[in-house]
Amino acid sequence: MTAPVESYQIYAVTAGILFSMGLAGLFLCGHFFKKIIATKILGTAVFLLFISLAKRDFVEFADPVPHAMVITGIVVAVSAGAFALALARRIWNETGRSTFEDSQ
C-alpha cells in the first residue's frame, strides 16, 4: 500500500497553512487578545512542523530530537503567552484599552 502522499507531508503542509493564518492574525487583528491567540497559532504551526519532520521518509523510527525541541518550545511559548496576557490585562485595568489603535 503506497500512498501518493506520505502522512507527514500532510502535517507539514497544514503547519504551513497555520503559520500563514497566525501571521495574518498577528498583523490584521486589532484586539490584544486576538493578537495573542495569533502568536499561539504561530507557535502551534512551528511545533506541528517539527513533529511531522520527526517522521521523514528516510528515517526508520520517529526522530526524538524534534520532540525534545517541541517540549522546550512549549515551555517558552507558555511563559511568553502568560506574560503577554498579564500585560494586556494590566493595560485594560489601567486605561480600558484593548487595541493599539485607540492608544494614539
Place this chain on the structure above:
Amino acid sequence: MNGELTTLFPALTVITPITGAVVVFLLPARLRARAGLPAAGFTVAAAILLAWGVVTEGAVRHELGGWGAPLGIDLHADGLSSVFVLMTAAIGLLVSFYAKPFFALAGEKGGASELFWPLWLFLWASLNGLFLSSDLFNLYVTIEVMGLAAVALAVLSGRPPALVAGLRYLLAALGGSMAYLMGVALVYGEVSTLDLGLVSEAVEGSPAIRVAFGLMIAGLLVKTAVFPLHFWLPAAHSSAQAPVSAILSALVVKASFYLILRLWVDVFDVAVTVAAGQALGVLGSAAVIWGSYQALRQRRLKLMVAHSTVGQIGYMFLLFPLITIGYREAADAPWLAHAWTGGIYQALAHGFAKASMFLAVGVFVLAVGNDDRRSIGDLVARLPMTTFALALAGISLIGLPPSGGFVAKWMLLKATFSSGQWWWAPVILTGSFLTAGYVFMVLRQAFAPAGKPIELNPVPRTMEVTALLLGATAILIGLRAEEVLILLDVGAPFDEAVEAGEGGEP
C-alpha cells in the same frame, strides 16, 4: 572539533549572570541593589577571562555536559563573539553603576524597581548565551529569554504608555522568534543537525534551505527593528526608564544583528545571493534616512534618541551588500575586510554612544523633570559633565574623527568605493548630516541661556560620571582601533584581508 581548545570559559560567561540573577532574586528587595553590582562585576570578570582566552589560544569551545555536537549543545567563542561579549560587559558594568542610584531614587516613586536587578542579570545571561551558542535551537531559546527579559525591563515603571509599548514590543518579538523557529525546523528537516558548524558543512542552496534562511532573517530583522519593521522600537525604548533604554538600544538590538551576521557569513553562505544583500542594503539605507529624519523632528529628547537608534541600526546593514558582492570570486578583496570591520565597528560605537546618550538624557530628565528639548536651556553651565557626555556621544554618532563612529563610517565608505557600489555613499553622508542636525540642535538648546532661572533637582555624581565614561569610550575605541581588531581577527571570515587593510587605518 577542528582542534579548537575546549575550556570552561564560555560556559562561565553564561552561568555567572544566571547564578547572580537567581541569588539576587531570592534576596529581600532592599538588599538586591547591593548584591546586583557584585554579580555584574563577576560577569565582567568572566567576559574578560573569555576574551583573554580567545586572544591567547584562538577560538575556544565548550561542550555542555561533555556531549558535544551533533547531539549535545556546544558553546563556541571566536573573535566576533568575544568582541560582542566584551562590549556587553563594558556597557553593562557602567549602566549597572548608573542604575543603582537611579533606582534608589525611582523606587521612591513606585513601580517595580526592585525587579530591575534579577531581570537585568537574566537579560545579560541571555545576551552572552546568544553570542556564544553554536546551536540553532539553543539560539532560539536565548532569543526568547532575551525578549521576555527585555520587555519586562521596558515595562518596569508600570506606567500605561510603557505598558502599551511593551506589549507591542512583546508581540513583535514573538512573531519574529516564531519565524526564526520555523526556519530552524525547515533546516533540521533538511540536514538533521542543529550545530552551526555541521549545518554550514551540510547545507546546499536547495529551495527549502532558501525559504528557511529567508524566514530566519525576516524574523531577526523584526527583532533588530530594521526599517520598515521598526514600528515597535521608538515607543518601547523611549518609554522605558533611562538605564533600561540604554540597555535596550545599545545591547539588545545588537544581539539579533550579531545573529544575522553569523548566519549570513558563517552558516548559510551558500543561500546568500547578491540580490538579498542589496535588499538588506536598501532597508538599511531607508532606515538611515528615515530614522535620522524622524529624530530631527522630535521634541522629546528620549524619542529623539530612540529614533536615532533606528537610523544608526541602518548603517550596520550596509555591511551586507558590501560583503556579498565578489565574495565567492575574490575572498581576499580589500573591501570585504573594510566592510566587515566597519559594520562591526558601527555596532560597537553605536552601543557606547547610545548608552551614553540615554544615560545623559536620563540625568537631564531627573534634573529638569521632563524631557522636552526646549526645557534644557543653560544646562551646559549647570550640568557641564553630562552635556559633555552628550556631545561626545553625538560626535561618535555623526562620525566625526577621531571617534569610533568615524572609523566605522570611514571603513564603510572606503568599501563602497573599492567594491564599486558607490550608491551607498550618499546614504552614509546624508545620514551623517541629519545626525549632525539633531545633535547640534540639542547642544544649541543646552548652551542657550534659560529664560528664567530654573530649580534643578540634585543628581547623584555616579550617574553623571558613568554617562561621561561611556561617551569617552565611544571616542576612545576610535583611537585604539588596533586592539579591538586583534580580537576581532580571531577566526574572522576575511582575516587575511583585515591584516592588509589595517595599514590603511585612518
